[in-house]
Amino acid sequence: MDRNFQDRFLEKWTRYFAGAELPIGFYYSDTPDRRNRARIPRGHRCIIGDLAKVRMGRPLCFDAGTIGCFGGKRYLGFESALAPDFEYFLSCGIPGKLEGERYKKSPDLVKEHLRHQKPWKAPGDYIHFKRFDMMGEEDQPLVIIFFACPDVLSGLFTLANFDQADPCGVFAPFGAGCATIVDYPCQELQSPEPRPVLGMFDVSARPYVPSNVLSFSVPWPKFVRMVDNMEESFLITGSWNNVRRRIKKAGNRP
Template sequence: GKLEGERYKKTPELVKEMMKHSPVFRAPGRFVVFKRWDRLEDDDNPEVVIFFAMPDVLSGLFTLANFDEFEPDGVFTPMGAGCGTIVQYPYLEKDSKRQRGVIGMFDVSARPFVPEDVLTFAVPMEKFVGMIENMDESFLITESWRTVQKRRNRE
């Protein structure tokens, strides 16, 4: 018969197997608060930072997240729901010995709710602080990045 559903995996069995191997996420509290960076207050304590970014910005975040890594996967892209890539996986990375960034919002069901040229980059706050500390000695001070910035400024 005809299969119903989203059809993001070839078979229902494959979905069940994927779900068995998906990491368990327990919300840190009754609510998870999302707040824009420019609206943070002194008593806020963000645990994860989420960027909704166009490809050029995403490439910068990706490169900066890998700047102090010798392994090639300082950023990863898990298959999953859009919310999983901005909440579940970044929160799980927060407790990892080697925190990584998460590129997301590839979920076809979530795509209509973000601009067509935007994906997400989410990272635990501790990793993000390290990224900020590395900025002044990274590619961000190079002519290559200035060229990318000029293109972004023209858009």
């Protein structure tokens, strides 16, 4: 990442969102970060819980063997296959065999949903997560992820829509928590106008974030535009200053 751009964002973030948590970013590579490699899971482990450490400033590197959830492997791009009977797992379950999450009304509806969510293929063997201020010049993030309260989200949402006429410049797709911070925003990178993704509505992932926090994941090209627009946007107005003071007072920490 360009150091001047990094410093510019950090200065603006402190000015307009003082007290708010810094975002994290991720990129892929074929080389592990052995010093910060995630441990091999013992049973199920949600990657959203692991990312709490990244949000506190500890980089983490994952591969297919250190992700403790079949959904996480799929939505981070390391596995395209679905778990057996997935259409029942996401819906009504199978009596005496499989408990259903009941996130969709029927197995057939799950199958139809999956036609709209093609698996993302990781461009490298390892995915690296780092907090924004911990990134070096060699790090080239694909997506920047904010974990934020409603006041911060209002600023990010409005800033994302500042330079476009389309009222749907941000979208909130149905999906696992990890899908809304990696899979969907990475898919958006293929678009000429990549959209930020509002997420963390996944009931299963909610226990791993504070009760007043959602995610806002921004594909890198869109993030650069948002940063460039900060100083001519609503962020310099008295209206935002009223919100900004409340953000600073409340704070928003992992």
